[in-house]
Amino acid sequence: MSTTETLITAADAHSAHNYHPLPVVVATADGAWMTDVEGRRYLDLLAGYSALNFGHGNRRLIDAAKAQLDRVTLTSRAFHHDRFADFCGQLAELCGMELVLPMNTGAEAVETAVKTARKWGYRVKGVPSGMAKIVVAGGNFHGRTTTIISFSTDPEARADYEPYTPGFEIVPYGDLTAMRAALTENAVAVLLEPIQGEAGVLVPPPGYLAGVRELTRERGVLFVADEIQSGLGRTGKTFACEHEGVVPDMYVLGKALGGGVVPVSAVVSSREVLGVFRPGEHGSTFGGNPLACAVALEVIAMLRTGEYQRRAAELGDHLHRELGLLTGTGHVTAVRGRGLWAGVDIAPSYGTGREISEKLMDRGVLVKDTHGSTIRVAPPLVISKEDLDWGLHQLRAVLGA
Structure with missing residues (x-):
């Protein structure tokens, strides 16, 4: 078994099954990216359900924590x-x-x-x-x-x-x-x-x-x-x-x-x-x-500073424009949200939210499904436009759009 499979098997053996995580085992993270135990990198488009608005390992926050720890x-x-x-x-x-x-x-x-x-x-x-x-x-x-x-x-x-x-x-x-x-x-x-x-x-x-x-x-x-x-x-x-x-x-x-x-x-x-x-x-x-x-x-x-609010507004407008284009293709039935936060309803013919999430994982993008047919997109507010566009490209590829 791979290291990933070994760790997932061990977790399943000793933890209550109140979650059904995607089969990825994260080892390190920085900004909008996470790296698993095999060295594969993933773009994080969930941001810990908004807990990671400022990204993984944000230097200002880590420094503040380290200073207080002493x-x-x-x-x-x-x-x-x-x-x-x-x-x-x-x-x-x-x-x-x-x-x-x-x-x-x-x-x-x-x-x-x-x-x-x-x-x-x-x-x-x-x-x-x-x-x-x-x-x-x-x-x-x-x-x-x-x-x-x-x-x-x-x-x-x-x-x-x-x-x-x-x-x-x-x-x-x-x-x-x-x-x-x-x-x-x-x-x-x-x-x-x-x-x-x-x-x-x-x-x-x-x-x-x-x-x-x-x-x-x-x-x-x-x-x-x-x-x-x-x-x-x-x-x-x-x-x-x-x-x-x-x-x-x-x-x-x-x-x-x-x-x-x-x-x-x-x-x-x-x-x-x-x-x-x-x-x-x-x-x-x-x-x-x-x-x-x-x-x-x-x-x-x-x-x-207002920097993060402005960034979420500007990148959010771009995110919703790009996702909105998918609603005219038959691949996506609806897109909702504000700022860097979107719910994307997947057309049933293209799979469940879980299936789409797994396919995106295979292409290096992490999202989370909810209520069967919906995936949530909520990247860290520090994500670059280039990385966001790359993630959206992977979604289009998964949907065949």
Whole structure:
């Protein structure tokens, strides 16, 4: 057996099969490229589901992490450390908000947002105890904890995990009429992805986010934007909500906030909303640790230049023009997305999303399928136009276009 086959066999023997990865074993990576254990190079057009917005081994981020490793990595929130105030202050400023509650993973941040919204509903809005309702959208993906999958509409995510957590109402994504009907007196929050990533990079109809913002203000309900995948430069703006001029009551952030180096997530909101917490009511041993803060501070500094947002917008326009040409050939039935983020629906006659992903892998390009016929394209924002064009050429070749 080859080294790749040996390592995959060993992994299958000793790890739970909750993933079905492509048969490639990555050994090193740099920028938009990864190299496997056999020395083969692959163009990364997934970027860790946006966790690697700034590319693999970004020098600024690696240097920030190395410098912090020699100082202190963890204190827990039992003590202050010298990176925490800067991290919270600068992230709040980037978001145009007042307070930050740091966590580690995206799912933890979503759980934190749920707890925040409920506590705000009881303490500030005055909803009767046990009656708080959060409205979410069908097709959502906010994580995989027991509470979060309770309001998923994906059978694979939900099956065999019941009983489910109550307190959520699911309405169709993009449907303002259904949203209006769901915002009854005990509603405390609307939790939405401005663009649904796992669902296939679904962009809502024009005016939808602005309409949700208007409805939530009118009904005294928090608008919580899950920008874990869509935020921090991916769509050509710092936040995807900006495409409609919308500022939510709360941002839920993760993935790219850790620069692909360490897990970092956060909930960012106003003093009125996050001020509902008192010591002991919520926490995390690793949330806001010195190493995480050091890396995230460098991420924030990079985003402040606007360079990565502009790059995602410009290369994204090119990406969508090129992918759009495929819709007229019969090979691709639809293309959606914003910035350097696209969902590409493959015509069934050309294979499933998984089959196309495997064929692209054979040609040195890595993408990920979702929902059967769709592949997601989300390269690091540092990718060159030449490399992006090469990857698109491989896709055309695989489809025979």
